[in-house]
Every structure is written in C-alpha cells, then in structure tokens.
Amino acid sequence: MRDALVILKKDLAIEWRTKESLTSVFVLGVLLTIVLTMAHDAPAASAPGLVPAVLWTSFVFTGLLGVQRAFLLERENDCLAGLLTAPIDAGAIYLGKLAANLVLLTATQLVVVPLTGLFLHVDLLPVLAGLCLALLLGNVGFAALATLFAAVAARTRAREVMLPLLLLPLLVPLLIGAVSLTRDVLAGGLAEAGMAVNVLAAFDVVFGVAGWLLFAYVVRD
C-alpha cells in the first residue's frame, strides 16, 4: 500500500506541474456535456431524464482520455521499466495508477456534474449523497478495468484505438448499473436501487481484484 501511495503521489505531482491531463479531460468533459445536451434538445419537463445518460457518456470518454495519458507518462523515457526494476509488487503499481485515475475522474466530475444539472434544469443538491455513491461505485469500477486495459493497450502499436475497443464492451454491465443507479437516485431514493448498487459493487470487487492479480502478467514481458 505504501508503494502505491508513492506512485500516486508522483503521478499527482506531475499532473499538478503540467496540468496536461486535467486540462484535456476538463475541456472534453465540458464539450461533451454541451454537445449531448444540445443534441437532445429536450423540453424542460423531460430534460432531467437525460441526466444519467449525459453524465456517464461524458465520464466514459473523459475517463478513457485520462487513463490513456496516465500510461503515456510511464512510456516516456521507459519509466515503466524503471518501476519494474524496483523491489515492489506489480499490484502496487496497479493500485497507484488506479488511484491516480480515480482522482482525475473525480476532479472532472466536480465540473461536469454541476454543469449537467445546470444545462438540464435539475437541482442536484437534494440527491447529492446518493449521487456521490453512484459516482464512487461507477468510478472505482471504471478505473479498475481501464487501468488494467490501458496497460495492455500501452504495449500495442495502435494503443489509442485498442483501449476503447478492448474496454467499451467490458464496461457495458458497469454502465447499465451506473445509469440505473443514477436514475433511481434522481427519482428520489436509494430504496429501489439495491440491485444496481449490488451490480456495481460486485463489478468493482471482481475487476479490482482481477486487475491487481493480473497486472504483473500484463506489464512483464
């Protein structure tokens, strides 16, 4: 765990200095929100129903961009080899990168979520706690799977294309669960959302553990 924190701290220090990922995911997140809202052009009464779809579509694409950049960091100057020669568990590298991706996703959501509420005329404050739970469960699952597949894609030549091709089909259960949970939360309660919470929690645990165990095989040639 200590090694994962060292890696997280290093990634955040680089991001804080360059702001490269943060700037690009913020801009993409805002643009996607605007485009998706305008494309639907929904009347005020039905607009709130679009919130879950707009939110999670934005998060998937901004998340993909952020995760991809996180591994480019390790490719430059062959830094991944430097990490792999250190006496640390490959699982710690996975956890460190996962945590960094999680921070980036959360930072993007701090901008995109209020903006979506504003554009689609929804007061999100009364359902904030439930929404935070939906975002947390969705983010952990996304980051767990995306971090593993970003490491796979980083080793291929067509990595920019490979990551969405590998990742998007596997994200379907997570997206169904996240959209469903967000819709239930916005409809006023978590009582109906037990199934979606279970699906998301199971997804997080399964892919978190799988990523942690498989990462060594993915990054060591």
Place this chain on the structure above:
Amino acid sequence: MRSPAVSATGVCRTLAGTPVLDGVDLEVAPGEVVALLGPNGAGKTTLLRVLALLLRPTAGRIALFGLDAADAPPVLRRRIGWVGHESACYPDLTAAENLAFYARLFRLDDPARRVADALAWADLAGTGRRPVRAFSRGMAQRLALARAFLHAPDLLLLDEPFTGLDREGVARLQEKLAALARAGHAVVLATHDVDRVHPVATSTAILHRGRIAWTHEGAAEKTILAAAWTTVVTTGTA
C-alpha cells in the same frame, strides 16, 4: 564460497517471432566487470533486459546470487541496478525528485543523504528546479547512472553506459565501476566502445547472433579483440 552474481544457462528469448537470444551461457562472479561486445542486433540489450528481470526468457535458466530468478522476486530486484537506452526518469520532475521517488520505492535509509550523494556524483546538484525534460543527453545519462547506483546494487547491468558522456563523465564512470568491482559488486556492461571499457573490464565476451561466441579472461588487448571480432563476425565463432 559465494554464489555467482549471474549464472545464465541456455537462455533463449524470442521477440516478435524472431529468436534474439539462442542459448546464452554466462557466469559473472562478484567483483567481476564483464564487457559484453557484439555487432548491432547481436542481442546485448535483450540479454541485459532478461538479466534485469524485465523480460522473461523463453527457455533456459537464470540464477542471480544463487537464487532462481524465474519469478523476478523483489529480493533479487533490490540487488540489481539497471541502465537501459533511456533514463527511466520522469521528464516533468527534477533530478532530485526522480531520485527521491526511486529512493522511496527501494525503501532506502536516509534517502535525503543518498539522493544528495547521487546528485553530487552525477554533477547534477546545481540543476535545482530544472525538469529532466530540459536536460542534455549527457546530463540525462548521468542521472540514469545515478539512479542505478542509488541503492548500491550488488549487480549492475549497464547498456551503453558511456553514451552521451563527456571526457570527465567517462573518467568518473570508469572510476566508479573500478571502485564497485573492488568492493565486490558485479558489473555487466554492453558497449561498442572498446577503448572506454578496456581500463575497467576484468573479462570480455562477444555476443553474436544470440550466443556468446568468444570470451576472454581479463581486459582483452585491442589486437586480440580485433582478431576475435573479425573471426566471430565472419565465421560465427572464434
């Protein structure tokens, strides 16, 4: 009797379907500095990456310090220092931040002192807040070497370590390698630069088409080496 630092037997490795290493046998004792020579594409970089536990051999066995290296256990990685073709340092961090990061991963005692010593050795103490991205090739190479020396590894694997170094840097590296060898550390360095490795090498090997084609105890004289090189490259064996 101390176990050899490196004991490689019949090591093979294929990259993208092409056999790069084809049954390498190599033994390196503590205190030995092995100069690994060979034409381009001979497999020197691949062999060093296999010994650094970055690549798995497709066949053969590697033992480091008497321990089987198949699963690249952390206890062995702690004893290895590796320098590849790139610095393995983050371009947006400073030299000190990069070294401090690796010092934490290696859980070194008194990391601040170790980092300061390494920066002083690499003559990078004055670079301050300058990111590695702004370093010259020689500065980046000195930083890469400082990173490899940081945890005082028992086995150093250096791929073209003299690249980009000026005369002073070369002398400093030769001095360091000689001191490490005297202290019982083993060094394997792949190079084309025979003149620069000659003063420090205690043995020489020529790798050709993925096999050790020629070995020589002690630093090989230029004439002997030239003759061996010609024979190996033209006939495949010496």
